[in-house]
Structure formats: structure tokens, C-alpha cells
Amino acid sequence: MARLEVDSLTKSYGGVRALSETSFEVHAGEVFGFVGSNGSGKTTTMRILLGVLEPDSGEVRWEGSPLDREVRRRIGYMPEERGLYPRMKVGDQLAYLARLYGLDTAAARDAVEQWTARLGLSERVGDEVQKLSLGNQQRVQLAAALMHAPDILVLDEPFSGLDPVAVELMSQVLREEAARGVPVLFSSHQLDLVERLCDRVGIIKNGRMVASGTLDQLRRTEHPQWIIDGPSSAGWLNGVDGVQVLETDGARTTVEVRRAGAEQQVLQAAMAAGPVREFAPARPSLTDLYRDVVSTDDGQEGEQ
Numbered sequence: 489m490a491r492l493e494v495d496s497l498t499k500s501y502g503g504v505r506a507l508s509e510t511s512f513e514v515h516a517g518e519v520f521g522f523v524g525s526n527g528s529g530k531t532t533t534m535r536i537l538l539g540v541l542e543p544d545s546g547e548v549r550w551e552g553s554p555l556d557r558e559v560r561r562r563i564g565y566m567p568e569e570r571g572l573y574p575r576m577k578v579g580d581q582l583a584y585l586a587r588l589y590g591l592d593t594a595a596a597r598d599a600v601e602q603w604t605a606r607l608g609l610s611e612r613v614g615d616e617v618q619k620l621s622l623g624n625q626q627r628v629q630l631a632a633a634l635m636h637a638p639d640i641l642v643l644d645e646p647f648s649g650l651d652p653v654a655v656e657l658m659s660q661v662l663r664e665e666a667a668r669g670v671p672v673l674f675s676s677h678q679l680d681l682v683e684r685l686c687d688r689v690g691i692i693k694n695g696r697m698v699a700s701g702t703l704d705q706l707r708r709t710e711h712p713q714w715i716i717d718g719p720s721s722a723g724w725l726n727g728v729d730g731v732q733v734l735e736t737d738g739a740r741t742t743v744e745v746r747r748a749g750a751e752q753q754v755l756q757a758a759m760a761a762g763p764v765r766e767f768a769p770a771r772p773s774l775t776d777l778y779r780d781v782v783s784t785d786d787g788q789e790g791e792q
């Protein structure tokens with residue numbers, strides 16, 4: 489299957505190490521969410537993908553071969569610093585970019601019409617970009633990335649600052665592009681949105697990819713969590729070894745099980761103390777998983 493492979497990228501800016509052996513893959517037809525704190529290396533990775541920045545070592549491959557100029561022309565990119573000409577009209581701007589990507593005049597006109605309609609910009613085609621709201625400028629930026637029906641989509645924080653309707657529209661468009669077979673890579677700090685939209689997620693910390701996979705793969709941690717809705721105060725747990733209480737809220741208790749099979753003893757202890765209404769594995773959200781992964785002290789803090 490076609491895939492975009494980011495293989496062991498390392499990059500420093502002077503003395504600042506931005507990326508350390510960062511690796512991950514985005515498969516054709518999947519939406520991949522790239523998350524990490526400010527300054528963790530997402531934009532640097534994307535710029536290397538685009539070829540505007542050279543890595544110190546490592547490479548990026550598409551269908552098994554290093555990315556060359558031809559493949560890079562087939563990438564649709566939405567940069568973090570939105571690169572539109574403020575005084576140019578929306579339609580002219582998009583047509584101009586489409587021509588740069590090699591479309592002829594008629595194909596460029598069709599692409600402008602198609603994408604301005606799809607992104608709710610038909611009424612704005614004749615307006616100068618600078619007269620649009622920031623959210624609408626972002627829609628134009630997405631249209632610009634899609635003009636040439638790209639083979640790969642790379643979007644740096646495409647959702648930041650969008651209202652819920654625009655978020656929904658952009659999410660649909662990204663899913664449609666993935667359904668067309670395009671690998672879609674985007675960065676975001678909106679973890680609930682990433683959880684809803686993505687097939688797989690990569691978490692980067694201090695320039696290192698510290699976790700990647702589907703949500704279920706990320707949830708399969710060494711220490712599963714269980715929720716018990718039953719006897720209150722969790723005092724009944726005293727005496728069960730290999731279990732840590734993470735949260736207790738009256739009758740509802742969440743525990744982390746650190747010894748294989750200990751959850752059965754948790755259940756027995758709970759039932760011995762009173763009626764149990766629910767006993768189930770917890771499904772941590774991406775926000776929970778992210779907090780765990782990012783707060784783990786891996787000794788890399790401050791590494792140069």
C-alpha cells in the first residue's frame with residue numbers, strides 16, 4: 489500500500505535540537521493527527537516533508553522512494569503562517585496558484601469553482617483576501633492546497649480559530665480526500681477533534697515521536713484501567729495488591745491494574761463490600777492518553 493514514511497528525522501537549529509530520530513508513517517487513505525506541545529517539532533517535520541527545510545539526517549519516502557521535486561509538487565500544503573496575497577481577489581489568487589501547480593486555464597477555473605463552492609466561498613470569489621474573516625481566509629488556504637487534486641495532504645494546524653460549522657466542513661473535506669486514497673497529515677492542539685477525525689495519531693514530545701497508532705493501540709497500555717460503579721469510598725480496595733486508585737467520586741472508582749489478573753480480585757472485593765452496578769475497562773480519551781504520555785518524565789527534558 490502507498491505510504492508516506494518519515495524515517496529518523498533529526499534537525500537542529502543552531503544549538504536547539506528540534507527533531508531527534510522522528511519516525512512515523514501515514515498510509516494512503518488515512519487521516520493522521522500529529523499532536524504535541526508548542527515547540528515539539530511538528531512544523532519542522534512538515535517543512536522537511538515539503539522540502540523547504542533540509543534534515544540533518546534521516547529521510548522522507550513516498551511509495552518507498554525518497555521524495556523528489558516531482559512528488560513534492562503533488563503535495564497539497566497548508567502552512568502555519570498562511571501564505572496568501574492579502575490584496576488579491578480570492579478567485580484570482582486560487583486560479584494563480586492552480587496555474588503554478590501546472591493546471592491549464594480551463595482546469596484552473598473549474599478547480600476554483602469546485603472548491604469555492606465546496607468550502608462555502610462562492611459569494612467571496614470577487615473579494616480581496618484581506619477583507620475576509622480569518623476563518624474564511626483559512627478556507628481559502630485549504631482550497632489553495634486542494635487546487636491540483638494532490639496525492640498527499642500536509643496541513644499545519646488547519647483547524648485553529650475555526651468556528652464549529654467550519655470545523656465540521658473542513659473535517660468532511662479531509663475525510664473525503666482520504667477516501668480518494670490521499671494520505672492526510674495534519675497537526676492540531678484540539679485533541680477531541682483529532683480523536684473524532686483521525687484513523688491514527690502520533691504524539692511528539694521534544695522532537696521525538698513517543699507514541700503512535702490507532703486510539704485503541706494507544707489505549708493498550710501496560711497498565712489497563714477499570715471502572716467500578718459500586719460501594720463508595722474505595723476503602724474496600726485495601727488489601728488488593730497491584731492496584732492503584734486513580735480517581736474516586738462517591739460510588740464511581742477508577743483503578744489502574746498493575747498486576748495481571750488483579751482486576752478479578754478488585755471485582756470480588758467490590759462485590760463483597762456491596763452491590764456492583766458496573767465493572768468495565770476504562771477507555772481513556774486522547775486527552776487522557778496525551779496527558780499521560782507527555783507528563784511521563786523520560787529524561788529527555790532540555791536535551792540539546
Ligand SMILES: Nc1ncnc2c1ncn2[C@@H]1O[C@H](COP(=O)(O)OP(=O)(O)OP(=O)(O)O)[C@@H](O)[C@H]1O
Binds near residue numbers: 504506526528533568
Ligand atoms: N527558524 C528557527 N530557528 C531557530 N529555532 C527554531 C526555528 N524554527 C523552530 N525552531 C525551534 O525548534 C523547535 C521546534 O519548533 P516547531 O515550530 O517545529 O514546533 P511545533 O511543534 O510546530 O510548535 P507549535 O505547536 O508551537 O506550532 C522549537 O524549540 C522552536 O523554538
